[in-house]
Amino acid sequence: MATSKVLSEAQVAQYREQGFLAPIPALTPAEAAAARDSLERHETALGHPIGPGERSKSHYLFTWVDALMRHERILDAVEDLIGPDILCWGSIFWIKEAGAPSYVGWHQDLQYWGLDTDDLVNVWVALSPAPLEAGCMQVLPGSHHERLDHVETYHEDNLLSRGQELTIDIGEREPATMALAAGEMSMHDGRLAHGSGPNTTDDRRIGIAFQYMPTRARQTLVEWDTASLVRGVDEFGHFDHGRVPEADLHPDAVAFHRRAVTALRELIYAGAERESDPSV
Template sequence: MNAPTTFNAIPGQGDLAAVARTLDFHPSTTTAPKVLAPEQISQFNRDGYLKPFRIFSDAEVGGLRAYFADLLARYTAEGKDSYSISSAHLRHGRVWDVLTNPRVVAIVSDLLGPSVVGWGSHFFCKMPGDGKTVSWHQDASYWPLTPSKAVTVWLAIDYADRGNAAMKYIPGTHVLGHLTYKLTETDPSNVLNQTVPEVEKYGEPVYVELRAGEASVHSDLLLHGSDANESTRRRCGLTLRYTPGDVKAYMGWEDKGVIVAGDKPPHWSNRPRPTEE
């Protein structure tokens, strides 16, 4: 593992450049997990991800899919696109319910420890033939959180396979620290504004094929991305973000917090369930 690196200037990141962040992998130290096996804790520390977990039954995820279709229709009526439903737990009670779901919280608590804050929820929906890629990136690069201990639960709303642009990981890259990236703000085919180049030198990708209602979990420093969806099928996933309570947030992100395990840390908010569905 590389030595911890502190960044206090991130070119092209606006206000984030003013945040001093330590971006280095912190292995899970859980010795008596409640729902994960000890081997899964070791696998997460080694590879930077775990998959798959069955979170919702077919009937349950069918209800979520219908809910998302309605939500997407509301957002597109406002002139937004299929990637615009971000921080959804702050506005929509149904998404807050998924963020705080005990089945999800049990998994992330086994990785992160007894104090856990849920702070992020974003639908990444690739419409049929939308042509947009999610370039190779590290989540922690974008976030005003320090130290970098966050994990993402990627919940499949639709069936995700290689044919409709399932996510892909490069195992073990979470221990390399904050990798050099290029800005891609002028590339309309890239959902993000960064890309880590020459990723082939880090190893072969693993495709995260999931049935609807299944989820994967990955470290905030794991290299990942997805290809363009050139199929006739939609590929929607809901990303749920969590961090231990000792992590500090800046730029107002602490106000996104929902305490899902343990006592409320003094530097995080605890947002109530929104009334709007």
């Protein structure tokens, strides 16, 4: 691969061996605060926190989420890991309210997404402080080299769509903690085992995750799926790129987003025991 843009050789080697990097600088504090403000102004207009219908693939709904997804600092780091032709398959807000019991069960992302790539980088950007007490992500270093078994618990506090949980005894491993300040990001391999506990602080824990992958990746579970071309060229055309929203919640944007999340729900629940309240 050509000279790296922002990550050192040691960081790239750590990512390959251990499956994650954190913390990495991404947004300035002002950019993180502006993104949080945009989200919370929308929530004020809604009268409630952003819900399942809008929290996934929201880069098709909001200009400011599209801009975050294409942020140069994030893409430079992603390019160092997977090369210059990059699709973003998804964006998703991960919000834990202050003092809420919500948690994320231990899981490996790529077991559910139907994507045939081994090179998916999941970038989680903190829009509020995310220390351990706020329920930041934890990971099992090196677990991206294994394929681990999951059960579906549908536990009401588990933020995952099927309440997934790994069946291994996490206590026997040594999790690493990816605490982040607002504006920092973590990067983890799509096969790395990760999870997070409840937020015991008195502020919301707000993150937005973006899933980046090389343009050669394919979707195997549904015929039609979306992924935005965020850098380079797409010589493969396996995904509908969608479009940048003309304005926040523009009717065309809302219509395209609805199609995109319908396909997402179909693939997320393919083979599931049942559908819970959708978290997608």
